[in-house]
Amino acid sequence: MSLTKITDKAGLHRHLEAAIQLEHATIPPYLNALYSIKPGTNTEAFHILRAVAVEEMLHLTLAANILNAVGGTPDLTVPGFVPLYPAYLPDGETDFQVDCQAFSRAAIETFLKIERPAEGATPGVDTIHKGRKRAHHNGHKRHGTAVRARHVPGHEEEHFYSIGEFYQAIEEGLERLHAEMGDALFSGDPARQITPEYYYSAGGGLMAVTDLASAKAAIRLISEQGEGVTDNIFDYEGEIAHYYRFEQLLLGRYYQKGDARGRPTGREVAVDWDAVFPIKANARIADFPEGSALRQGAEEFNRAYGDFLSLLTRAFQGEPALFVEAVGGMFQLKELYYQIMRQPLGDGTHAAPTYEIPHG
Amino acid sequence: MADMLDGFLALSEALTGFTGHRLRGTGQAEAYLTTATGIVGGGVMRDLLLAAEEARASAGGDAAKHEAELRRLIMSDDRLGPVARNIIRMWYVGSWYQLPKAWREAHGQSPRDQDHVVSPISYTEGLLWPAIGANPAGAKPAGYGMWAMPPRIAPG
Numbered sequence: 001m002s003l004t005k006i007t008d009k010a011g012l013h014r015h016l017e018a019a020i021q022l023e024h025a026t027i028p029p030y031l032n033a034l035y036s037i038k039p040g041t042n043t044e045a046f047h048i049l050r051a052v053a054v055e056e057m058l059h060l061t062l063a064a065n066i067l068n069a070v071g072g073t074p075d076l077t078v079p080g081f082v083p084l085y086p087a088y089l090p091d092g093e094t095d096f097q098v099d100c101q102a103f104s105r106a107a108i109e110t111f112l113k114i115e116r117p118a119e120g121a122t123p124g125v126d127t128i129h130k131g132r133k134r135a136h137h138n139g140h141k142r143h144g145t146a147v148r149a150r151h152v153p154g155h156e157e158e159h160f161y162s163i164g165e166f167y168q169a170i171e172e173g174l175e176r177l178h179a180e181m182g183d184a185l186f187s188g189d190p191a192r193q194i195t196p197e198y199y200y201s202a203g204g205g206l207m208a209v210t211d212l213a214s215a216k217a218a219i220r221l222i223s224e225q226g227e228g229v230t231d232n233i234f235d236y237e238g239e240i241a242h243y244y245r246f247e248q249l250l251l252g253r254y255y256q257k258g259d260a261r262g263r264p265t266g267r268e269v270a271v272d273w274d275a276v277f278p279i280k281a282n283a284r285i286a287d288f289p290e291g292s293a294l295r296q297g298a299e300e301f302n303r304a305y306g307d308f309l310s311l312l313t314r315a316f317q318g319e320p321a322l323f324v325e326a327v328g329g330m331f332q333l334k335e336l337y338y339q340i341m342r343q344p345l346g347d348g349t350h351a352a353p354t355y356e357i358p359h360g
Numbered sequence: 361m362a363d364m365l366d367g368f369l370a371l372s373e374a375l376t377g378f379t380g381h382r383l384r385g386t387g388q389a390e391a392y393l394t395t396a397t398g399i400v401g402g403g404v405m406r407d408l409l410l411a412a413e414e415a416r417a418s419a420g421g422d423a424a425k426h427e428a429e430l431r432r433l434i435m436s437d438d439r440l441g442p443v444a445r446n447i448i449r450m451w452y453v454g455s456w457y458q459l460p461k462a463w464r465e466a467h468g469q470s471p472r473d474q475d476h477v478v479s480p481i482s483y484t485e486g487l488l489w490p491a492i493g494a495n496p497a498g499a500k501p502a503g504y505g506m507w508a509m510p511p512r513i514a515p516g
Contacts, residue, residue, distance in 0.1 A: 039387070039481055200504035293381030328503035332512055335500070339385030 003092060003158040006173025009070065009185070015170050016067035020074055021090040022163065023060035023222075024309075025083050026114055027053060028355050029100050029107070032279065035337040036102040036352070041275035045103065045249055052111075052242050055225050057327070061194050061206060062218040064316040068192040069209040070174075070185055074316040076309040079359045085282045089114065091166035092159035100352065101281035104273060108246050115226050115243040118164040167223045171216060178212045186211050194315065198323040233259060277341040279352035287345070287354075294343050294351055299358075301336045306357040308333060367409035368393045374412060374430055375444060376451045378487055383451070386485040388478065392450045395478050399456070399470045400443050408440045439467055452491070454482030 006012050030053040037046050064074040075081070083090075086097040096113045099106075160166040178185050186209075193208035209215050224235035226242050233244045233255050240255055247262070248254050254266030280287060285302070288295040308329040315323040336353070343351040369380045369389055376383065383389055397405045411433040419426035435441045442463045449457055455477050458464075464473065477483060484499040494511055495502055502511070 293379045297381050297385070324503075324505040325509065328506035328509070331501065331503040331506070338387065339382070342385050342387045343381065344384075 005158060006169065006176065009177065009181075012070055012170070012173050012177060013067065013072040015166075015173060016063055016070070016072055017074070018090045019063040019166070019170065020060055020067065020076065021081055022166070023056055023063055024076065024081070025087065025089055025098065026056050027060075028082070028085065028353070029098050029110070029114075030056065031333075031337065032100045032352055033103040033107045033111075035334065036277045036279045036341055038275045038277060039338070042103070042270075042272055044269050045271050048245050048249060049103070052115075052245060055242070057330075058199075058206060059222045059225070061199070061323075062209070062222055065193050065207070065209040066170075066215050066218055067188075068316065069188045069190075069211075069215060071187040074313065076313045076316075077306075077359075081309070082305075082355050082357050085355070089163075091163060092157070093161065094159055099281050100283070100355070102279045102352075103276045105250060108249050111246045112243060112250075114163070115241070115246065116162050117241075117243060118162045118168070163226055164223045167219050171219050174212060174215055174219075183211065186215075189318070192316065192318050192320070194320050194323050198315075198320055199327075233261060277350045278348060279341050280345060280349040281352075283352040283354050285354050285356055288351060294340070297336070297340055297343075298351065298354055301333070301340060301353045302356055302358060304329070304333055304336060305353070305355060306359075309357070364397075364405070364409065365389060365393055367413065368405075370416065371409055371412040371444075372447065372451060374415070374426065375448045376487055378451075378490075382490075386451075386482075386487070388451075388454070388482050388485050391479050391482065392447065395450065395456055395472075396443065396447055399459075399473045401468070401470075404439065404443060404467065408434065408443055411437070411440055438463075450478060450482075452486055452488045454478055454484075454486040 003015060003018060004011065006015055030049060034046065034049040034053060037049075067074050083098075085100040088094060088097055093113075096110070098110055098114060101107050101110075158169065160169065174185070190208065190210055193210070194206060195208045196206050199206040205221065207214055207218055207221075209218050224237075224241065225239065232241070234240050234257060238257075244255055244261075244264075248264055248269050249271055251262075251264055252269055252271065253264040254269055255264040256266040259265050283298075285295060285298055288298055308326060311322055311326040311329060315321075315326050340351045340353055345351055369383055372378075372383050372389070372392075373380050393405075412430070415426060415429035415433050419429050433440075434444050442459050446457060446459060449455065455475065456473075457475050458473050484496040486496070489496045489500075
């Protein structure tokens with residue numbers, strides 16, 4: 001969707017819908033990389049990736065809580081919600097696309113771009129993104145498939161350099177609208193909130209959003225867990241931000257408190273880049289032979305993934321108890337990931353889930 | 361080995377009732393082929409795969425005839441039958457069991473022909489779990505709170 005500066009509630013809803021889409025858009029690439037790691041190998045990398053993927057689920061849920069709090073309706077089932085990879089991120093970052101690919105240096109480099117700190121906050125990270133340009137500009141031709149087109153004529157399109165800046169814009173919009181409308185901004189039904197009782201030990205504190213303070217707290221948690229909008233490697237809870245977690249894999253060493261960016265001094269991280277199923281990047285159903293069991297398996301995965309998003313949507317639309325079951329569905333998906341990724345395609349690569357979600 | 365693997369998967373489909381896709385999906389096909397071949401020898405394995413091919417060919421797509429041919433050519437064969445039964449067990453529970461005494465005496469004894477678990481994940485990847493519609497005990501957790509719901513196991 002095209003985003004323009006938040007001036008009304010509808011604009012705020014659009015941003016939060018994009019936020020949910022954005023948080024979700026990171027999950028397939030993270031999970032493809034995670035499950036391409038051969039079971040029993042790369043345990044440290046596996047845990048780093050898994051923890052980040054789980055936190056993206058938390059962020060998605062927090063974004064849904066904020067949208068529900070301001071009277072919006074989260075819907076993860078609309079066609080186009082799941083991008084076809086390679087895809088641009090839905091916050092309008094135009095200088096890179098995200099691939100769904102095997103655990104590799106290239107995958108981690110993409111993940112660093114996803115989680116990159118806000119521009120200006122961290123001059124040190126430019127070593128990895130040399131030559132990029134600020135992507136906040138007008139009229140850039142979109143050729144990704146990640147976003148639903150929703151153009152508002154006559155308004156300036158927003159493009160953000162980082163997820164952190166995107167959330168900053170949401171926070172500013174919330175404050176602006178709250179100054180105008182007062183607590184009427186938070187008109188949503190509190191019964192729609194996913195509260196900690198439905199969320200077990202998965203990536204930190206889930207909070208209900210009912211007012212400006214809790215909305216800001218949710219945004220702060222999302223931003224700081226991701227890349228940080230400040231230049232800190234560790235966030236206010238002492239937890240290492242996603243960007244730096246991934247960087248440890250490329251640099252082969254853990255960060256510890258007091259380290260400078262790009263120069264971790266903790267113990268070594270052992271990474272075996274070869275202990276990986278060589279899954280095809282950005283695979284499509286059409287890559288698998290017609291009528292084959294593999295194709296059926298990949299289609300079954302897409303149906304199961306669609307069911308997972310439907311269940312999550314129902315959970316966000318007033319049946320929060322279903323959240324438990326939706327998350328449980330991810331554990332079943334894990335089995336399907338492995339079943340597909342263990343299938344050689346005969347050209348040196350292996351099959352991978354395609355995320356072509358059937359509709360209707 | 362690649363040809364052997366295809367033949368082994370075709371044999372295993374017939375022996376287990378699971379599709380080749382599902383069998384490969386366990387990630388254990390190579391390990392089971394290597395384990396069985398290492399113990400019974402390449403000659404026995406080759407003969408077993410040839411017999412399986414013959415059964416398929418003479419059945420010509422007739423499932424009942426295929427089963428009858430498998431029984432005739434493999435399961436009731438003194439040399440191939442016990443090996444085929446062991447392969448079925450490997451797929452279902454992930455372990456190799458020592459071949460019967462009569463087989464060992466007639467066809468040679470491998471020092472590796474001992475009861476053992478094939479790989480660290482072969483037990484949890486065993487076909488017995490999807491066959492009975494349950495999660496392997498102590499592995500493949502289904503997530504918080506899912507114990508209150510019926511198991512949802514992907515069928516074969």
